[in-house]
Amino acid sequence: MAYTTINKGSDYFNTVIYTGTSAENAITGVNFQPDFTWIKGRSNAYDHRLVDSVRGATKELYSDLSNAEATDAQGLKSFNSDGFTLGTANAVNNSGATFVAWNWLAANGTASNTNGSITSTVSANTTSGFSVVTWVGTGANGSVGHGLGATPACFILKDRDDAYDWRVYHQSTGNTGAMILNSTTSFVTDSSYYNNTSPDSSKFYLGNNAGNNGSGRDYVAYCFAEKKGFSKFGSYTGNGSTDGPFVYTGFKPAFVITKGTDSADNWGLLDNKRDGYNLTNKALTPNSDGVEYTTNSPASDFVSNGFKIRQSDGVINASGGSYIYLAFAENPFVGSDGTPTTAR
Numbered sequence: 001m002a003y004t005t006i007n008k009g010s011d012y013f014n015t016v017i018y019t020g021t022s023a024e025n026a027i028t029g030v031n032f033q034p035d036f037t038w039i040k041g042r043s044n045a046y047d048h049r050l051v052d053s054v055r056g057a058t059k060e061l062y063s064d065l066s067n068a069e070a071t072d073a074q075g076l077k078s079f080n081s082d083g084f085t086l087g088t089a090n091a092v093n094n095s096g097a098t099f100v101a102w103n104w105l106a107a108n109g110t111a112s113n114t115n116g117s118i119t120s121t122v123s124a125n126t127t128s129g130f131s132v133v134t135w136v137g138t139g140a141n142g143s144v145g146h147g148l149g150a151t152p153a154c155f156i157l158k159d160r161d162d163a164y165d166w167r168v169y170h171q172s173t174g175n176t177g178a179m180i181l182n183s184t185t186s187f188v189t190d191s192s193y194y195n196n197t198s199p200d201s202s203k204f205y206l207g208n209n210a211g212n213n214g215s216g217r218d219y220v221a222y223c224f225a226e227k228k229g230f231s232k233f234g235s236y237t238g239n240g241s242t243d244g245p246f247v248y249t250g251f252k253p254a255f256v257i258t259k260g261t262d263s264a265d266n267w268g269l270l271d272n273k274r275d276g277y278n279l280t281n282k283a284l285t286p287n288s289d290g291v292e293y294t295t296n297s298p299a300s301d302f303v304s305n306g307f308k309i310r311q312s313d314g315v316i317n318a319s320g321g322s323y324i325y326l327a328f329a330e331n332p333f334v335g336s337d338g339t340p341t342t343a344r
Contacts, residue, residue, distance in 0.1 A: 005127060006230045009254055009329035012105045012128035013230075015273040017042075022088055022095035030083040035106035035123050036132055036222060037076060037084055038063070039091075040284055042098040042274065042292040046091040051076040054110055054123050054132040055220060057084075061158055063181050063286045069160040069218075098292075100274055100284070102255060104130050104222075115145030116203040118213075122147035129225030134160075139215030141195045143203040150225035152199045153233035154326055156181060160218040164211030167193055169204070170324045172235035173261055179324065182287050187261045229332030233325070235261075240319025244300075244309025251329035253302045257286065260314065261322045268315045272302055272330055279310055302330070 006012060016029050035053040040046070048063040057078050060070050074087030084101070086093040093099075106123035113122045118138055124131035124147030131147045133155075146152060153171045158164075166181035173179060175198045177189040192209035199205065204223070206213040213219070226233055232249040238260075239245055252272075259267045267286040274282040274292065281299030282292050300316070301308040307327070309317050316323065 006227065006329070006332060009230055009251065009331060012125065012130070013103065013254060013328045015100060015102050015254060015271045016083065017098065017100050017273050020090075020093040020095055020097045020099060022090070022093060024077075024088065025086040025093050026080065027083045027086060027101065028080075030103045032103075032105045033079050033081050033108050034084060034103035035079070035108060035125075036104040036130075037079070038102045039076065040100055041091065041094070042100055042282075042284070044090075044094060044097045045289045045291055046094075047289045048286060049075060049092055052123075052132045052220070052222075053079050053106070053108070054121060054134050055160070061160070061220070063166065064289050066163045066165050066182055068162050100271070102271065104128075106130055106132050111147070113145035113147050115147075116143035118142045118144050118206075120144045120146075124148055126150070127227070128230055129227040131223045133221045133223055135219055137206075137213040137215055137217045137219060139208055139210075139213065141205075141207055142213060143205045144221070145203045146199070146221070146223045148223060148225045149201060151201050152204060152223045153226045153231075155199070155204060155221045155223040157212060157219065157221040159211050159214065160220055162210075162214070162217065167212060169194060169199070170326075171198075171233060172324045174198070175205075179259055179261065181267065184264045184266055184287060186263055224326070230329045232327045235322065235324050238309075238314075238317040238319060238321040238323060240312050240317060242310055242312050244311065244317045246306060246308045247325065247327075248306040249327050249329075250305060251327075251332045252304050253307050253327045254330035255326075255328045256300065256302075256307055257326045258316050258323050259325075260318065261324055263314060263318060263321055265314045265318075270300060270302075278302060281311070283315075304331075
């Protein structure tokens with residue numbers, strides 16, 4: 001049996017929670033220098049802030065909005081060896097407000113990639129299967145190198161220059177269209193997104209859609225390949241019950257995003273830090289600036305080898321509903337030495 005090469009998920013993905021100060025604020029405890037940090041206010045209705053090291057600190061995108069990239073000199077100001085430093089912006093550091101930040105490690109550096117027909121700039125971690133990719137669009141069908149050395153199971157793409165929706169490719173929904181991260185909409189079929197072509201181990205494919213590949217415009221994609229024991233990108237069918245489906249991932253989850261592909265409902269986001277125990281039911285919504293909520297939330301048990309849904313809400317478990325999920329590990333179910341991990 002082949003075991004994961006990652007024994008500790010928090011070496012590559014980690015969540016930190018903190019309280020704002022309205023003064024320059026160094027957030028530590030990430031355990032690595034992040035290449036991608038996603039921040040959300042828990043107690044205040046602030047837009048999600050997504051910042052990465054390839055575009056550069058202070059350069060923000062917003063998962064709940066179609067807005068173009070903006071610069072906030074008082075937002076996330078720098079990526080540091082054990083976290084990041086914040087400026088005085090209320091949206092990431094308002095005094096007394098509570099926040100959560102999800103962090104991924106790529107390469108802590110960039111490389112030019114010519115595997116696709118469009119040259120890209122890439123920061124890639126082939127161990128964890130994560131890369132940040134930027135490129136300039138051509139307006140014609142093409143391909144972009146992602147640097148993973150494995151086929152992406154999911155990538156999240158945004159036009160940086162103009163107000164176009166976020167497009168999410170997921171292997172469970174296929175290459176004929178996309179899910180929209182900043183919207184409640186169900187799966188959108190559009191061949192101009194990916195030219196009806198699935199990614200491969202060196203590149204992903206683009207059509208001529210202006211939101212993906214407009215001539216002369218700047219883009220970013222966050223790309224994820226499945227890594228046994230660390231990440232899983234799959235699907236399940238809801239049953240509408242508080243005794244919901246069990247979703248096997250092969251690890252104890254640290255972070256799970258879900259979305260119904262056949263319904264106009266919110267995305268749901270859970271993690272292992274904001275509750276700190278099971279039942280995990282403090283939810284946030286990637287397509288909304290809304291505060292953290294628990295009532296009627298998409299609650300789940302995070303167990304040693306997956307997650308068990310305990311909520312009948314349509315966000316996560318409508319009867320007969322089709323759902324996709326993105327999950328990252330706290331611990332693998334079985335480590336590199338073959339030793340099982342234990343449930344919390």
